[in-house]
Amino acid sequence: MRFLLYEVEGSNASTPPSPALMAEMGKLIEETTKAGILLATGGLGARSTRVRSSSGKLSVTDGPFTEAKELTGGFALIEVKTKEEAIEWAKRFRRIVGDGESVVQEVFR
Amino acid sequence: MAVTAADAHRAIDAVWRIESPRLIAGLTRIVRDVGLAEDLAQDALVAAVEQWPESGVPDNPGAWLMATAKHRAIDRLRRNERLDRKHDELGRELEAAQKMSTAVPESGGEFGDDLLRLVFIACHPVLSTEARVALTLRLLGGLSTDEIARAFLVPEPTVAQRIVRAKRTLTAARVPFEVPTGADLAARLDSVLGVIYLIFNEGYSATAGDDWMRPALCLDALRLGRLVAELLPREPEAHGLVALMEIQASRTNARVGPSGEPILLLDQNRGQWDQLLIRRGLAALDRAEALGGALGPYALQAAIAACHARARTAAETDWAQIAALYDALAQLAYSPVVEINRAVAYGMAFGPAAGLELADALCSEPTLRSYHLLPSVRGDLLAKLGRSDEARSEFERAAALTRNARERDLLLERAAACSRS
Numbered sequence: 001m002r003f004l005l006y007e008v009e010g011s012n013a014s015t016p017p018s019p020a021l022m023a024e025m026g027k028l029i030e031e032t033t034k035a036g037i038l039l040a041t042g043g044l045g046a047r048s049t050r051v052r053s054s055s056g057k058l059s060v061t062d063g064p065f066t067e068a069k070e071l072t073g074g075f076a077l078i079e080v081k082t083k084e085e086a087i088e089w090a091k092r093f094r095r096i097v098g099d100g101e102s103v104v105q106e107v108f109r
Numbered sequence: 110m111a112v113t114a115a116d117a118h119r120a121i122d123a124v125w126r127i128e129s130p131r132l133i134a135g136l137t138r139i140v141r142d143v144g145l146a147e148d149l150a151q152d153a154l155v156a157a158v159e160q161w162p163e164s165g166v167p168d169n170p171g172a173w174l175m176a177t178a179k180h181r182a183i184d185r186l187r188r189n190e191r192l193d194r195k196h197d198e199l200g201r202e203l204e205a206a207q208k209m210s211t212a213v214p215e216s217g218g219e220f221g222d223d224l225l226r227l228v229f230i231a232c233h234p235v236l237s238t239e240a241r242v243a244l245t246l247r248l249l250g251g252l253s254t255d256e257i258a259r260a261f262l263v264p265e266p267t268v269a270q271r272i273v274r275a276k277r278t279l280t281a282a283r284v285p286f287e288v289p290t291g292a293d294l295a296a297r298l299d300s301v302l303g304v305i306y307l308i309f310n311e312g313y314s315a316t317a318g319d320d321w322m323r324p325a326l327c328l329d330a331l332r333l334g335r336l337v338a339e340l341l342p343r344e345p346e347a348h349g350l351v352a353l354m355e356i357q358a359s360r361t362n363a364r365v366g367p368s369g370e371p372i373l374l375l376d377q378n379r380g381q382w383d384q385l386l387i388r389r390g391l392a393a394l395d396r397a398e399a400l401g402g403a404l405g406p407y408a409l410q411a412a413i414a415a416c417h418a419r420a421r422t423a424a425e426t427d428w429a430q431i432a433a434l435y436d437a438l439a440q441l442a443y444s445p446v447v448e449i450n451r452a453v454a455y456g457m458a459f460g461p462a463a464g465l466e467l468a469d470a471l472c473s474e475p476t477l478r479s480y481h482l483l484p485s486v487r488g489d490l491l492a493k494l495g496r497s498d499e500a501r502s503e504f505e506r507a508a509a510l511t512r513n514a515r516e517r518d519l520l521l522e523r524a525a526a527c528s529r530s
Contacts, residue, residue: 034221035127036335039385077385081325084123095168109362109383 002039002107003086005093006075009100017097024096032078032089040077077107117162125154126251128171133248134223136178137286143230144276147248149185153178224249225340226286228333232301235282240275241304243268249336250329260322261311298341302350302407305333309354327358338393348397349408355390356414359383370515375423387418406442409434428458445474449482452490461493481510485520492527501527 017025032038048063076093080086083106090102129150136146153174167173231245242261246252254272258265289297312326331354338347363381366372394415397408404412413434420426435451448471456464468487477483488503504524508517 034336034339036332036339039389079328079331080123081126081328082119082123084119085126088120088123088127 001081001083001086002077002079002109003083004075004077004105004107005086005090005102006105007073007097007100007102009073021097028092028096032076037078037080037085037089038076039079041074043074114162117166118158120166121154121157121161124157124166124170124174128174129154129251130224130227130249131171132174132178134227135175136182137227137230138223139179140182141286143227143248143279143286145182147276149178149182150174152181156181221340222288224336225288228301228337228340229288229297230279230284230286232297232304233279233282233284234297234300235278235284236275238304238307240271240278241300242307243271244275245304245333246308246329247272249333252329256322259320260326262323298344298346301337302334302346305330305337306350306354306407308333309357313357324361327354327361330354331358338396342396343400345397345400345402346405346407348393348400349405349411352390352393352397352411353407353414355386355393356411356418359386359390359418371513374417375426379421379423382418390418391415403441404437406438409438409441413438426457428454432458445471445477446482448474449477449486453486456486456490456493461490465490465494479510481507481516481520483507484510488520488523488527492523492530497527497530 029038029041048065050061050063050065052059052061076089078086078089080089083104086104090104094100094102132150132153133143133146136149137143140146140149156177157170157174161167227248228245231248232241236244243254243257246257246260247254252260254269255265258268261268288294308326309330312324312328312330315323315326331351334347334351334354338344338351341347359382360374360377362383363377363379364372364374390411394408394411397404397411413431416427416431416434432451432454435447435454439447439451448467452464452467452471454464455467465487468483468490471477471483472487474483484503485507488500488507491497491500491503501524504520504527508520508524511517511520
């Protein structure tokens with residue numbers, strides 16, 4: 001099973017991570033790579049643009065979108081056997097980065 | 110939301126799958142006996158199952174399991190000491206280890222070394238192939254004996270016994286807990302990679318009706334392969350095997366049709382190939398090639414798979430390159446099956462007559478006598494040369510030899526098509 005792990009936050013939270021935090025994250029990425037479960041990671045730009053279709057009419061809106069929780073920071077695509085295993089990795093991530101919210105969502109192939 | 114006992118058990122299973130290889134590896138370093146180490150790790154698991162549903166999963170579950178296992182080790186040794194004084198030294202070593210660190214060591218470094226030593230023990234040549242496979246899945250994949258049994262379609266007691274015997278054999282042979290060096294390394298790594306590829310193929314050959322544990326073996330093998338390649342980054346064949354498995358796994362969705370029928374490589378919808386796994390496979394192959402030297406059998410097979418992966422359509426396949434890679438593979442690791450594939454590649458690259466010449470040379474090969482692939486390949490080449498009668502009898506012979514009903518239908522269809530032409 002594949003899961004996408006990503007952070008959601010209000011769009012105002014965008015302080016750059018400290019070097020210590022980056023080092024801890026680096027270790028976690030190394031650990032998941034060695035465990036053979038990490039398929040891909042990526043960072044996300046601070047600003048997003050939405051392309052909507054409503055009654056067949058397309059509109060393009062630049063963020064930030066204050067009304068909704070946005071996907072921020074980074075994401076990891078992992079391949080594990082169970083949802084619980086994905087959750088355990090998300091917990092390990094949260095223990096490093098501290099307060100905030102991570103989403104664990106299955107990705108179908 | 111209330112946490113049910115079932116939730117708690119699933120969470121413990123997840124922690125176990127992540128932590129058990131490192132736990133067993135770390136314990137083996139201390140007690141120098143993989144059987145004892147696994148028993149201690151199991152003791153710690155039992156304690157977790159008893160306590161975690163009440164207390165919750167601890168913040169650092171790996172450290173908790175290690176500390177608990179070490180306590181059990183000391184308890185056991187104290188108990189045994191009264192019976193047997195020769196354990197004194199081991200007991201002291203353990204207590205010292207216990208005092209030195211109750212914390213789990215950092216990942217990488219020493220930890221990685223322990224895991225690697227455990228890989229080499231589980232795949233040790235004193236063990237039978239079946240034992241190596243079972244022990245590897247058990248110690249490094251975190252699978253239960255029941256899961257291994259279901260995956261390999263054998264009764265659970267058989268697997269349990271295989272593992273018990275394997276651990277006994279390792280103890281009796283006093284197999285050291287170390288990473289082999291020098292000339293030894295190549296042969297021992299060969300065994301490790303062979304075990305991993307065998308696990309992968311077992312999963313890859315699973316069919317629709319099978320227990321999901323069988324296809325899941327591909328994932329177990331990929332995980333193990335990636336682990337070994339990370340721990341032995343300078344071994345080209347470790348990367349070669351990973352590349353081969355990633356690219357083969359990329360075709361999982363495309364290789365079976367809607368009613369479960371197998372779809373041959375050239376007929377697959379390439380849009381269904383998993384581009385992420387292909388990219389990972391090509392990157393692993395690059396790593397193998399970047400290490401220099403001639404490619405080994407896994408890297409060569411990966412390079413062949415990569416030729417297919419790079420072609421956007423079947424017609425764009427670089428058959429001349431594939432034929433050259435099969436030439437190299439046949440020189441390095443000749444087998445009649447490699448030779449059949451070489452004949453197919455020659456047929457595609459240089460015309461059916463060139464392919465048939467290689468295929469005909471295999472007709473006296475005794476190991477292929479009851480294998481459907483040779484007559485099926487010869488049938489195809491003969492049909493392309495317009496020798497319909499010979500082609501038909503080859504397809505019929507192949508149909509009689511295959512054990513796969515859907516493949517038989519396909520071959521009989523081709524035989525019938527020859528009669529019409």
